[in-house]
Amino acid sequence: MSILISKDTRFIVQGITGREAVNLTRENLDYGAKIVGGVTPGRAGRDVYGVPVYDCVRDVVEAHGQIEGSVVSVPPRFTKDAVFEALENGIQLIVVVTENIPRREVAQMVELANLRGARIIGPNCLGMISPEEAKMGGVGGPAANTRQAYAKGHIGVMSRSGGMTTKIASTLTAAGLGQSTCVSIGGDAIIGTTYAELMPLFEADPETHAIAIYSEPGGRMEAELAEWIQANNSRLPVVAFMAGRFMDEMKGMRFGHAGTIVEGKEDTTTEKIKRMEAAGISVAERIEEIPALLRKRLEEV
Amino acid sequence: MRFYEYEAKALFRKHRLPLGAGEVVNSADEARAAFGRLAGPAVLKSQVLSGGRMKAGAVKFADSADEAAAHFDAILPIVVKGESARSILIEEKSPVAQEYFVAITWDGRRKQPVLVFSDMGGIDIEEVAEKHPDHVSKTHFSSILPLTPRIAKEAIGATGVGGSALNKLTPIVFELMKIFLEYDLTLAEINPLARLENGQFIVLDGHIDMEAEARGEHKALLDELGIGDDETRQARPPTEFELAGARVNAVDHRGVAGNVVEFDGNLGLVIGAGGGSLTLFDAVRKHGGKPANYCEIGGNPSVGKAKELTKLILSKPGVEKIAVMMNVVSNTRVDIVARGVVKGCIEAGKDPAETIAIFRIPGAWEDEGFKILEKYGVEYCDRSVSMYDAAGRAVAKMA
Numbered sequence: 001m002s003i004l005i006s007k008d009t010r011f012i013v014q015g016i017t018g019r020e021a022v023n024l025t026r027e028n029l030d031y032g033a034k035i036v037g038g039v040t041p042g043r044a045g046r047d048v049y050g051v052p053v054y055d056c057v058r059d060v061v062e063a064h065g066q067i068e069g070s071v072v073s074v075p076p077r078f079t080k081d082a083v084f085e086a087l088e089n090g091i092q093l094i095v096v097v098t099e100n101i102p103r104r105e106v107a108q109m110v111e112l113a114n115l116r117g118a119r120i121i122g123p124n125c126l127g128m129i130s131p132e133e134a135k136m137g138g139v140g141g142p143a144a145n146t147r148q149a150y151a152k153g154h155i156g157v158m159s160r161s162g163g164m165t166t167k168i169a170s171t172l173t174a175a176g177l178g179q180s181t182c183v184s185i186g187g188d189a190i191i192g193t194t195y196a197e198l199m200p201l202f203e204a205d206p207e208t209h210a211i212a213i214y215s216e217p218g219g220r221m222e223a224e225l226a227e228w229i230q231a232n233n234s235r236l237p238v239v240a241f242m243a244g245r246f247m248d249e250m251k252g253m254r255f256g257h258a259g260t261i262v263e264g265k266e267d268t269t270t271e272k273i274k275r276m277e278a279a280g281i282s283v284a285e286r287i288e289e290i291p292a293l294l295r296k297r298l299e300e301v
Numbered sequence: 302m303r304f305y306e307y308e309a310k311a312l313f314r315k316h317r318l319p320l321g322a323g324e325v326v327n328s329a330d331e332a333r334a335a336f337g338r339l340a341g342p343a344v345l346k347s348q349v350l351s352g353g354r355m356k357a358g359a360v361k362f363a364d365s366a367d368e369a370a371a372h373f374d375a376i377l378p379i380v381v382k383g384e385s386a387r388s389i390l391i392e393e394k395s396p397v398a399q400e401y402f403v404a405i406t407w408d409g410r411r412k413q414p415v416l417v418f419s420d421m422g423g424i425d426i427e428e429v430a431e432k433h434p435d436h437v438s439k440t441h442f443s444s445i446l447p448l449t450p451r452i453a454k455e456a457i458g459a460t461g462v463g464g465s466a467l468n469k470l471t472p473i474v475f476e477l478m479k480i481f482l483e484y485d486l487t488l489a490e491i492n493p494l495a496r497l498e499n500g501q502f503i504v505l506d507g508h509i510d511m512e513a514e515a516r517g518e519h520k521a522l523l524d525e526l527g528i529g530d531d532e533t534r535q536a537r538p539p540t541e542f543e544l545a546g547a548r549v550n551a552v553d554h555r556g557v558a559g560n561v562v563e564f565d566g567n568l569g570l571v572i573g574a575g576g577g578s579l580t581l582f583d584a585v586r587k588h589g590g591k592p593a594n595y596c597e598i599g600g601n602p603s604v605g606k607a608k609e610l611t612k613l614i615l616s617k618p619g620v621e622k623i624a625v626m627m628n629v630v631s632n633t634r635v636d637i638v639a640r641g642v643v644k645g646c647i648e649a650g651k652d653p654a655e656t657i658a659i660f661r662i663p664g665a666w667e668d669e670g671f672k673i674l675e676k677y678g679v680e681y682c683d684r685s686v687s688m689y690d691a692a693g694r695a696v697a698k699m700a
Contacts, residue, residue: 076514102485102515103407107444110412141631145664149629161576163628167688170629187575189487190412216579219409244579246586252536253562255595256575258514259409285587286689287580 002130002181003156003201003208004093004121011069011093011136012060013038014082016048020097020138021073025049028071030143033134036064039082057089069093071127071137079123080105087116095137096122096192099258106190113192120192124258126162126184131169139184140166153178155294156202156236158195159214160187160221160257161243167287168212168241175291180208187216187257194221196228203234209301210294211238215272217247218260222272226279237297238281239290245269302516302534303350304509307390308526312484312509316476318491319503323392332373335391336366342394345372347379347386350534357381362394383537395503400493401462402426402437403474404508405481413441414481418456418474422493436460444482450475469502470494484522485515542617546596549609556602556633558610558641566591568658568699569614569623571607571642574599577628577688584689585624590696593620601633607641608648615649615656622658624695629663629684635670638662643677654678658698661691 013028015021016038025048029035035051037060044055054060061067070086072079072094079098086094087109094113101123113120121128127137131150139162140146149170155177159165162184169182183198185191195213202208215222222240229238247255248268254261262268273283282293304312307325314320322339325348326332336343347359354360359379363369369391377386400422408415419437421429430437438459442452453474457467473494481489488510495505516523516530533539539547546561557574568590572581578597585592594614598607614623625642627633639660646653660674663684674681682691 100514102512102518103487104444104482104485104512104515107407107412107414111443111445141665145629145631159576161579163574164576164580167577167628170684190407190409194410214576216576221409224410243576243583245583247579250536254513254535255560255562256579256597260575260579286584286687288687288689 001205001207002133003198003205004128004181004183005069005130005134005136007032007133008034009069009134009136010034010036010064010067011071012036012057012067013051014057014070014072014086015074016040016051016053017043017046018073022048024071024073024097024138025051027138027142027146028135031135031146033136036060036067057085057091061089066090069095069136071095071097073097076100080109083109083120084112087112087118092118094118094120094192095125095127096120096186097125097127097137099124099188101188103188103190106188110190110192121183122186122192124188125186125191126165128181128183130181131179137184138162139182149173150182151178153180154207154209155179156205156208156211157182157213158198158211159184160216160259161214164214164243168214168290171287172212172291172294177291177294180205187259189219189259191259195225196221199225199228199232199234199236202236203232208236210298211236212290212294213238213240215240215242216257216260217244217262217269217272218267220266223266223275226275226281229279229281235301237294237301239284239293239297240276240281241284241287241290242269242273302511302513302532304511304526304528305348305350305387306346306506307348307388308528309507309509310504311526312480312522313504313507316480318473318476319501321393321395321503321505323390325388326373326391327388329370329373332389332391333366333370336363336369339391339393343369343391344394345369345376346390346392347376347381348388348390349381349384349386351382351384354381359386395495396498397493397495397505398498399496400505401470401495402429402492403477403494404488404490404492405478405486406488408441411441414444414478416440416442416452416456416474416478418460420460420462426492442478448475448478448482453478466496473502484519485512486510487512542594542613545613546610549606549613552606552609553603556598556600556606558596558598558602558606560595560597561613562595564592564594566593567619567621568695569593569617569620570596571598571611571614571623571625573597573627573633580628581626581688581692584692585696587689588693588696590692590699593617598627598638599633601637602641604637604641604644607638608645611642611645612649615645615651622656622695622698624658624692625660625662626688626691626695627662628688631665634665635662635667636673637666639670639673643673643679658695659691661686661688
């Protein structure tokens, strides 16, 4: 099993005729995804690699019945409306690829998603993959590369960086550790789904035996994860890699992602590592240490 | 991006928040003249983006025009946390009966705006929250439901404030909430918000941070306030080197080769992208290396952009070599970056083989890229060498 997506997940791509969305559609189809339609206003009647294009999400739903997911890849100014459109047409799982969306708009999308009982992954993310089943978003790049980097197995991966999602998965794969589902959660200050919010899903998935995460300075997401693990007496061992340690001395400067900024003591890497270790999370100094740490933790279970 | 106090107050004034009389002055003579237009004693405040003005002695009180002029001369040269004053704000100093604190920011965990209010303003709010938790309220509110004053009323009331103070504070706090959402702010703070001895409520000091991503959306306001596109308003002003990095990135719209941050080491870095840059920078330091800069390349930049970035980094005094490293790429083309950095070295009058300590970018078009590097004798490696070990090789060459 896996979480969030499987080979049966039917989804659409909003903004499907954009350059990046065209590549993403191709890569996802090649990996086995069921993309039933795409949306670009004014382009109805065309197709992208055989995927029919519609003007509105409503039209796709009318033609194909209820759809579970959508990948939103439209310019920042139009993203909020695209997400609202997906939500108001009953779509329950939305991956927002777009970056540079102001926090207010992200908060608005998340609030409407909560009202509709739906989930947003991202923004500023590469989506997710359940290896050898399906992927939804640009994670892993072309299907051939994705097959090299990702293998089916029992490690759940969560990452604030899209590229590092694949880096961690390929390190695990090379060490003989496959993955259940890998989620690029997004690099912004406010995101639809945090580590702690994905934990109950992994916890409920019998195929997931341990978790690997990629984390960064900025925000309270790691503290939230530590609290969740302690409060819920989680069965899953967690190994974290913390990047951006140099930023502890660079208060107020942004590096890498929009959400990666040290504003106070609590969001330094030193403080985050302290909190995670107190919650029983093993923190790796190097990415290459993650497989051995996971093995060690899995033997203790 | 942070606003200066005088800019924050200009925004407040536009929204009819109550403010005392005051003006921005740029010379001792202007300070003297401004004092004459105020009704009584004045306060002169250095206009800097960072906090800690008071401690640094950059806030002074004047009882006469001569004193105001003398204080101007005393305050202007004071450097607060590495930052020089942009100008001086001179304002009427009114007798204060009580100070309040109000701030709105985003709560990334609740994913909603949070309104923080206290009837113990003027001092460090964290300290108040710790020692007098019943005097601080935190109230989350919706970013999609219509905004109404009752949220402000509840937040104020929760700290024990009632009577006419409650009724006078509510519209001020409510207006600040509206300003916060309307302008895509990440912080809207009034501290202190004062009740004067005459019963009037006024804003004494304010902080505004606007989301960098929303600058385009609010260009009209920024123009009105005179905030230029070139002002980054990060924690410190950009260096010449960083501004040059921004110009390199603006050469064309293809990909990113910029986000340059200056450090004082000797190893130039051409690295990418988001998470990869952070990981590689840490790795260089872990091996004892001293980075000359941070930067980001990604999204398949043009040869010209990679070349100009390389030349810029090599032009920095003390930079002897560069390390060109990325996580596995699928969108960015290895051969394009390789061609760019090699050209950059040559145009800078340097031998690529000597100058490029290591080239570690595996992924799309890597065979074509490695062929170019081989031709110029540059040491390169593929994905079988980890980012960490590649950084180690580069640092070893600096010894």
